[in-house]
Amino acid sequence: MTTALTEQTLGNLACLIPGATRVFRQYKLDFCCGGNTPLRDAALQRNLDAEVIASELAALASESGTETDWRNEPAGVLIEFILERFHERHRDQLPELIRLATRVEQVHGNKHDCPNGLAEHLWSMQQELESHMLKEEQILFPLLRRDMQLPQTQGPISVMRYEHEQHGAALQRLAELTNDITPPENACNTWRALYRGLEELRGDLMQHIHLENNILFAQASAH
Known part of the structure; x- marks a missing residue:
C-alpha cells in the first residue's frame, strides 16, 4: 500500500x-x-x-473521512466554496497582517531577527492576489460555471496557473523573511500574533491553489 x-x-x-x-x-x-x-x-x-x-x-x-471530496462535486459548488472560504478570507487576512507587520518592524526593526521588509512583501502579495482573484471572479469562474468547452477556458487557466507559481514564490520569500514563520523566543504578543496569522495565510493559500490546480482546472482541462 x-x-x-x-x-x-x-x-x-x-x-x-x-x-x-x-x-x-x-x-x-x-x-x-x-x-x-x-x-x-x-x-x-x-x-x-x-x-x-x-x-x-x-x-x-x-480512517473514515469527513472532508468533502471535491472531485465529486459540480464545478459551480466548488467555485462557491473557493469564493467564500478563500477569496473572502484572503481579503480579511492581508490588511490585518500588513498592520501587524508594520507595527513589529516599527518597534523591533533594530533587532537582528526582525522581519524587516515583511510589511512591504505582504502588501505586494495583497496586490497580486487581489488582481488574480478578480480575474477569476470576472472571467474564468463565469466561463467554468457555464461549462464552457476547452478552447475558451484554457487561456485563462494557463494564466491562473502561472500566477499560482508566482504566489508559491511569494510564500517562499515569506518563509525566508520570517525564519520559516518561526518567532524568536523573546517575541512580543504582536509578533506572535503576526506569525500565527502568517501560518494561517500560508495554509489557506496552499489549499486554495491545490483546489484550483489539482481539481477545478484539471477537470476543466479534461473535458
Missing part, C-alpha cells in the same frame, strides 16, 4: 486522502504548485523518507 502511495503525485494524494494536505504542510512538501511531483521524488528532494510519509497517509486513508 505505502509503496503504491509513493508513486502517486502529491496533488492526487491531496485529492484522494482527507487530511493529506496537513501531512504535506508538516513535511514542507509543495502539493499545490508542485502537485504533479510523485511523493517519492518530492521526499527525495527534501531528504525525507517517502515510506514514512506514505505510512502516515495510509493511516489517514483507513
Whole structure:
C-alpha cells in the first residue's frame, strides 16, 4: 500500500486522502504548485523518507473521512466554496497582517531577527492576489460555471496557473523573511500574533491553489 502511495503525485494524494494536505504542510512538501511531483521524488528532494510519509497517509486513508471530496462535486459548488472560504478570507487576512507587520518592524526593526521588509512583501502579495482573484471572479469562474468547452477556458487557466507559481514564490520569500514563520523566543504578543496569522495565510493559500490546480482546472482541462 505505502509503496503504491509513493508513486502517486502529491496533488492526487491531496485529492484522494482527507487530511493529506496537513501531512504535506508538516513535511514542507509543495502539493499545490508542485502537485504533479510523485511523493517519492518530492521526499527525495527534501531528504525525507517517502515510506514514512506514505505510512502516515495510509493511516489517514483507513480512517473514515469527513472532508468533502471535491472531485465529486459540480464545478459551480466548488467555485462557491473557493469564493467564500478563500477569496473572502484572503481579503480579511492581508490588511490585518500588513498592520501587524508594520507595527513589529516599527518597534523591533533594530533587532537582528526582525522581519524587516515583511510589511512591504505582504502588501505586494495583497496586490497580486487581489488582481488574480478578480480575474477569476470576472472571467474564468463565469466561463467554468457555464461549462464552457476547452478552447475558451484554457487561456485563462494557463494564466491562473502561472500566477499560482508566482504566489508559491511569494510564500517562499515569506518563509525566508520570517525564519520559516518561526518567532524568536523573546517575541512580543504582536509578533506572535503576526506569525500565527502568517501560518494561517500560508495554509489557506496552499489549499486554495491545490483546489484550483489539482481539481477545478484539471477537470476543466479534461473535458
